[in-house]
Amino acid sequence: MPHNNKIAIKKVLSGNFGTVLVLIFLMCIMTILTPKFFTVSNLTNILIQSATNAIIAVGMTFVIVSGNTDISVGAILAMSSCVGAQVMKSSGSIPLGLFASILAGCALGLFNGTLIAFLEFPPFIVTLSTMWLFRGLAYLFTEGRAIVGLPESMMNFANGKFVLPYIVWVMLIIYISCHFLLQKTVFGRKVVAVGDSKESARLSGINVKKITFIVFVMSGFFSAISGIVYMSRLNSGQPIAGQSYEMYAIAASVIGGASLTKGGIGNILGTLIGAIFIAVLQNGLIILNVSTYWQQVAMGIVVLLAIGLDKLRKRMS
Amino acid sequence: MEESRRLLEFRNISKNFPGVKAIDDVSMSFFEGEIVALLGENGAGKSTLMKILSGAYIRDGGDIILDEEILPHVYSPSDARKFGIAIIYQELSLISELTVMENIYLTHEPKSFPNVIDFKKMNQMARNQLDKLGANVDPQKNVKELPLSEKQMVEIAKALAVDCKVIVMDEPTTSLTWEDSAKLFDIIRKLKKQKITVIYISHRLDEIFQICDRAIVMRDGVVVGEKRIKECSQDEIIELMCGKVLQADLKPQKASMQIVRKEKILEAEHFSDGKFINDINLSIYKGEILGIGGLIGSKRTELFRMICGIDPKQQGILKIKDRVVSIRNAEDAIKNGLGYLSENRKEDGLSLGLSVEENIVQSNYQPVNRYGIVSWEKVEKISNDFIKTLNIKGNSSTKVINLSGGNQQKVSISKWLHAECDILIFDEPTKGIDVNSKAEIHQLIRDFVKNEGKAAVVISSDINELLAVSDRLLIMSKGKIVGEFFDGEIEETSVLKCVTTKGI
Secondary structure (H helix, E strand, O other): OHHHHHHHHHHHHHHHHHHHHHHHHHHHHHHHHOOOOOOHHHHHHHHHHHHHHHHHHHHHHHHHHOOOOOOOHHHHHHHHHHHHHHHHHHHOOHHHHHHHHHHHHHHHHHHHHHHHHHOOOOHHHHHHHHHHHHHHHHHHHHOOOOEOOOOHHHHHHHHOEEOEEHHHHHHHHHHHHHHHHHHHEHHHHHHHHHHHOHHHHHHOOOOHHHHHHHHHHHHHHHHHHHHHHHHHHHOOEOOOOOOOHHHHHHHHHHHOOOOOOOOOOOOHHHHHHHHHHHHHHHHHHHHOOOOHHHHHHHHHHHHHHHHHHHHHHHHHO | OOOOOEEEEEEEEEEEEOOEEEEEEEEEEEEOOOEEEEEOOOOOOHHHHHHHHHOOOOOOEEEEEEOOEEOOOOOOHHHHHHHOEEEEOOOOOOOOOOEHHHHHOOOOOOEOOOOOEOHHHHHHHHHHHHHHHOOOOOOOOEHHHOOHHHHHHHHHHHHHHOOOOEEEEEOOOOOOOHHHHHHHHHHHHHHHHOOOEEEEEOOOHHHHHHHOOEEEEEEOOEEEEEEEHHHOOHHHHHHHHHOOOOOHHHOOOOOOOOOOOOOEEEEEEEEEOOOOOOOEEEEEEOOOEEEEEEOOOOOHHHHHHHHOOOOOOOEEEEEEOOEEEOOOOHHHHHHOOEEEEOOOHHHHHOOOOOEHHHHHHOOOOHHHEEOOEEOHHHHHHHHHHHHHHOOOOOOOOOEHHHOOHHHHHHHHHHHHHHOOOOEEEEEOOOOOOOHHHHHHHHHHHHHHHHOOOOEEEEEOOOHHHHHHHOOEEEEEEOOEEEEEEEHHHOOHHHHHHHHHHHOO
16 A cells, blocks of 8 residues: 555655646746745745635546636635625624625535536536526625634634645645545546546446535535635625636646546645636736736746746657 | 559568467567458467558568568558558548548548638549449538447548558448448458558458458468368367367357346336437347347347437337336436446446546445545456456456457456346447357346346347347337347347348
């Protein structure tokens, strides 16, 4: 078994080697360009900034590995955090608010999952529609205003730390357990099997519908968790939260090795690297005082480069 | 053919893949208007060599000389077409949403005004081209509406539409019925008359003896022999291919004893799909191998996919071991001890992107499942056992896509043996597989039913296979069972007669 583990670790490392290299390269450039980049406080900041995207991207990776897409995650984040904030505000109970938030996220994921898995609607179209649907509901629910006045301990959570900030711990725990879930459990292997070949999985007696359904509920769940982190950082429920987060989550998964055109590929640790990569880039550009217009241009170019380099590396080997 | 012109020559070609010498210093020549069989077991290097010729792979060394000109070291498949090299793969490369004529003239459509396609002219040209082949196909039909055999003719017409000198056919008859194969041979003979060189890859020796002039045999990436077909026997060729004297078990082998049919293991009653299959009844007995034959379109596969719950049925009652069971999907089927090995290992039989071990455990996670967590130790042990007993060339972490067809099929069989079913349905178990592996797979099926309380169904288009393995044989036609043969009665002429006369 230790031997086997070694191989598995090696596999994951070599699979992500290219991405890690690009990440280190990017960090070197930032360090050279500005002394403000490579400091403990800024690096911690990057981890905190990456958390919301990183947590959504976990669910996204499961969805992509299963051969699907979910672009409604940003809207789910907004809706579930608004519900959570409202419950928290009116009941004064944090646990109740968190519970409501997660319940809302799962319910929205369940809605997507039902349409896609059982009614066999195409995932892109379903989540495109529900992206508008959920976002609209979030605006209606809050009447377009932020929900403020949350209990103070929410803020304390966002700012608190034990060696690392709490938020980073949450992110790391999710990543470690989900890496385990995808690589080591029967459920995880079934997700991979469904993604690689739906028909082959079906003929092998795997319940493809159930697996598809579950990954969409998971996606809703992690969007809600991410929404909670978001809510704690802003100390409010925002209906505009998570705008275009789906794109960042997809980018993180894809930089990390997942493929939008072919399921069955991708790993959770790669996604973490992808999410950190995006956060480093955004953070660096802000420190460098690059205008937001150029930030977007740089973002597009760097993501293309990262994927291009990875392709090149795979072709060489 | 000595008097005719040398058209194509491979000179010292080599190609390595990580850890494998796929092609090792291979030289061979082909003459104008010659039909050459390229033979060898799975993994011998035939496909790699042809992929080099087609431009899909870049050779590591050596020259390809076509018509006295050395081809560039790197060229693309579309360049190859321009040189006059056409390859017809097992998986046809037609675009199913386009019409026949559009496919034939794809990328070089006849145009009238600057860039407007002249469909009228195209139709006429396609008609001519198809007529030349004696193919009765409507050029305006969508390719997806055509049966496989006609698609193949379209593919050949497409190859001939550009000035074509060499056509490579990779296992062209695997999915064809006996009749369609005969038609294809006529076309190949016509190509020969037009001075086109045909390189013919097949595992069916009888075909090669029917149409080929010469056979080149490869093994482990090198050429091991060359024979003129008129001057050699099938056994000589098989010996060359396996590198050893043919063992008795490679030839059709019957169960030594007659099967005692007393206990039914499966009974299907009144199975209908509401479209093609109407009220079929059949039983399978413990310990037997039931062969299912028939022409393409006989709905053999459809019937068994329906019985296994993979495709929906309109009606039908299924009894397994005298108990009525409700099977709505493959999961239910496996739970009830019924497994279906798909005929398309590339489409729905295997997860090509995953490793051998992941494919094997896919049908049954129970033995490796510890409270939801996969025990990789066990997975590895189970798959290594199968790799050893089934003689799979690869290890447990090899991606299935990197295996040859025969080895892929063995992985697929391992998967179903691992499912621990009592009844296994093998749909075209040896499609596109060399003689040696074929015999091994037949032996595996035999061994499987030898176990207490097991039974197997073999669906096949290959009559020799059905004759070799079946204890009982059912012939289907157009969704009905039209003939049944028991042990002793199974011999070629009567079976063929049943298929060809009752079939249509």
